[in-house]
Amino acid sequence: MIKNFWDKKNTNWFAKNKENINKKWAPRKLFSTVNIELKWKWIEPLSKEQLIEAYSLIFNTDEEELKRIKDDKTYPFALRLIIKELDSDYNRMKAMQDYRDYMFWKAVQKEEIKYTWDININKFCQMDDDELNSIIEQK
DSSP, rough: SSSTTTTSSHHHHHHGGGGSOTTTTTOOOOHHHHHHHHTTOOOOOOHHHHHHHHHHHHTTTTHHHHHHHHHHSOHHHHHHHHHHHHHSSSHHHEEEEHHHHHOOOOOOOOOOEEEEEEOOOHHHHHHOOOHHHHHHHHO
């Protein structure tokens, strides 16, 4: 913390780090100020249900309609980006897989290997190495 700021002591940091000086003397934009500005322009936040519905409609729309939406600047930028990203084979398959997993729940991949051993310790303690090796080779 800078001490004695009003007496202008210990302010050499700004002289050495000129990139950190706010030359316009305006506060930097915060998410809260951007949110307020967008709400004043009547832009509503996107809900989870709206996003899921948009994906399901995109997957059910023909290619000509998607090309028209992708090039039309009146549609939301994020929607146009999603449609542009779906042009890539990898992104399309990944989005469809994620959507399918969300809609129908991801299949549980569970593998359990159970093997029971019938071991009599006393029997093995009395065997010599040749007998143990022969038993191991048989299994």
